[in-house]
Amino acid sequence: MLRNHPQLKHILSRAGWYLLTFLVAVTINFFLPRLGDANPVDAMMAKASSGLDTKSAREKEDAYLKEFGLVEIDPQGNVLRDAAGKPQRTSLPVQFLRYLGMSLRGDLGTSILQHPKRVSEIIKTALPWTLCLQLPTIIFGWIFGNLLGALAAYKRGVFDRGFYPLALLASAVPAFCVGILLVYVFGITLEWFPAVGGYDDGLIPTMSWAFLKSASYYYVLPFLSIFLIVVGGQAIGMRSMCIYELGTDYVKYAKLLGIRESKILLYMFRNAMLPQLTGLALALGSMVGGALITEMIFSYPGLGMAVLTAIQGNDYPLITGCTLLVTVCVLIANFTVDILVGLLDPRIRAAQAGAR
């Protein structure tokens, strides 16, 4: 049945691959934080047990142990204990299976720092900020960077000589340095834009005009700092890609045929775009990582800030929840790019047709 739908087959095989990647990501997310001896309940008890007598401290510990799924419980909901009275620990594989089930249901556990609050709740308020900041920035940065790179490759001369070192510098500057520089110059010294935060104090995030106005004002600096870096990196890649395309036979042939410059440029651009799109899929992970750190510098109320506070407070459930979500977002973005490549690349189309 699939034979007649090569596109669908491509999409399904990619989907299968990404499902595998997701499973690996969940596994890493579960096991890496458990490599050390750090245990969320010990961390919480250190904070909560002061001023409690042994009995109530023990009750509290039991409640926490149950909440984080670290111990076996009997049908009545009591913690099972061994002969010495110590709580029976759930084995790691069982914990992992439970964690897997919970994550698939969207339940990421409870935060330690903001205790009764669910991790999924915290993420739900942070995620829109991150998406609104990073998605447009990366897309526009990619488009603009590619246009600039193609232009530099085509024009060469003075424009290229000035542009190339600048772009190289922009791609070498770490994301957070641009962020710090913008905060210092435009936020603190010149006071053109607010330096930190996502919206004015005292406003409540709603779809009101006042809130949107304030939020877009705060948007400028973080947007710029991520944008500049994406543009620099992409422009360099596109430039060398286009220089290579300029030397190929089809461009020479087209020139000999006397085809208009603008038309040749269009052909070249189309051919150089595809590797750039594949490149985007590979670079997304590091771009998102850099953007997360930028968010922290601007104290932007997104996932980056959530990760930072979680790390500072040893809030393991929140750390793993955020990292898992970031990974999932990157995977979804990658999947989209992959499908786009499949739809656009004539070679993949031909291979699919040939496989029929």
Next chain:
Amino acid sequence: MKLFRGLLKSPAFLVGMTLFLGTLLIAFLAPLFMNIDPHRRVGLPFMPPSSEHWLGTDHMGIDMVSLLVAGLRSSLHVGFLAGIVATIVGTLIGVYGGYKGGLLDDILTVGTNLFLVIPSLIVLILLSSSLEEGRSLSLIALIIGCTTWTWSARAVRAQSSSLRSRDHVNLARINGYGTFGIVMLHILPYLLSYIFMVFILQTATGILSEASISMLGLGPYDSVSLGKILNEAIRNEALTDGAWWAFAPAMVLITVIAFALYVLNTSMEGIFNPRLRK
């Protein structure tokens, strides 16, 4: 030899090399001429630059020049160690998979692509936050190396699989060389210049990754690094106090090293890659 003369003629290479050697000189010669002690308080917090303390003091009143030199040394240490680890892991996986082909190559490729897609910063965060105690400089370098090898494995694999069916490799196989011998004697030498370029980029990645992770507060516990200087400066509100000397020099140093390494890499690519050579 001709290649090296070509390198010395390329202005990009000279610029990159000068910048890079400059940072090395600062890191290794400065301690000979001045008293570098990144722990001793010499003045008030956030003192502006003066003739006594060229770059002022940080939030604890420690001389910034001392901090920067010590930080630069640890950043270079992390960068090189991470670069070596990542290059070795990536090259081994890439060369072996690319030469062998078949099922093993498929498995290695799938594994590489998996970790290429999962953001390495995420793995870094997870690993370092689980190692709460005892995050030494070398351990951090090791962790960084183990999370950033993926794209070098991918690049090396592509190169080595193109060498696989060359005549000289076939000849070696007919003559009875084993996989190890062929890889060591007939594939690796051809990739050396390429692997060296990979190493330069991996070192840059290592330095930038250390800075990123220190910015998160997951830096080394036992030493100063450039990322840690930035982290401390921001946490102690150097930005709002207008104490630019507490963060700007560290930023410049990180950028200069990364820029120098990138420029070195592109200039070498222009010389080593016959297609780009004019």
